[in-house]
């Protein structure tokens with residue numbers, strides 16, 4: 001069965017506001033790039049349903065969902081709602097689709113869980129809002145579509161699920177949601193010392209979480225080391241029934257909000273290595289604040305899911321998609337030519353620092369017994 005791509009036109013023209021890091025188009029550019037490459041046909045593309053308020057209550061509080069819907073309807077927020085739910089605060093603005101856009105992401109990921117009930121692969125680039133909390137917005141995330149998708153898998157009776165988070169920021173909302181559920185193992189690779197300042201290496205959330213908090217300038221060779229010495233050994237140990245990957249594209253070198261130094265080659269290498277171990281696989285988006293690197297990274301991951309080769313030089317239609325982007329940040333005024341003409345970055349190898357080796361070795365200590373995980 002070939003992979004399914006779930007997208008939506010709700011992302012086209014949607015913005016968190018002109019000065020916000022999410023002023024940029026990401027999902028629409030990714031879909032345009034995939035289509036310009038001829039990499040998807042109508043039979044393998046599904047327009048995302050919007051989750052109903054009732055569906056969202058599986059994880060979120062009724063008061064919070066009502067407040068989000070009210071914020072969208074009125075385009076303002078009550079001071080009490082701002083205070084409690086952090087809507088219109090902390091970088092979580094009231095914007096035109098402040099309820100319907102995250103609800104579309106959630107609906108897409110929940111649909112992906114249904115589509116993979118008996119196995120298969122689904123990519124939801126609009127999903128990956130891993131900071132969302134039950135009663136409040138956090139880190140540009142209003143709802144937690146990853147949690148809702150994982151809960152949908154749990155509701156199908158799956159008892160051995162792996163969540164792998166590649167975003168530069170710790171997947172705090174997902175780890176917290178499953179803190180008391182040993183059936184969902186959360187593994188997050190993120191920059192140490194960066195917001196939300198959770199997820200230190202020692203944090204195991206009762207045993208079924210691991211955090212690979214990596215230093216600045218984390219490179220492709222170090223990502224390969226962690227893949228082979230931490231991620232794959234954990235997967236071989238757990239033998240999960242289902243894997244969800246959050247592929248936030250903010251760990252690449254040219255992202256403005258983090259200080260890691262990956263190329264998008266490292267993302268595709270991780271996905272390639274994990275895919276054979278995932279009877280059910282959901283691939284999400286997440287962070288990513290350079291419009292070129294996000295679209296190139298996520299379109300490249302779709303190619304990997306489908307076993308499609310990435311040509312060294314893009315055809316004219318795909319180049320036109322990338323040349324159509326504008327970015328108000330300094331780096332966007334003079335983009336290097338390969339942001340327009342390629343999907344695959346040049347690899348960014350480097351020295352594997354001792355702290356990476358130590359981190360990998362420590363991560364494998366005291367992994368939970370599978371017998372305890374499989375109910």
Ligand SMILES: [Zn+2]
Nearest residue numbers: 167168169287
């Ligand atoms: Zn992030």
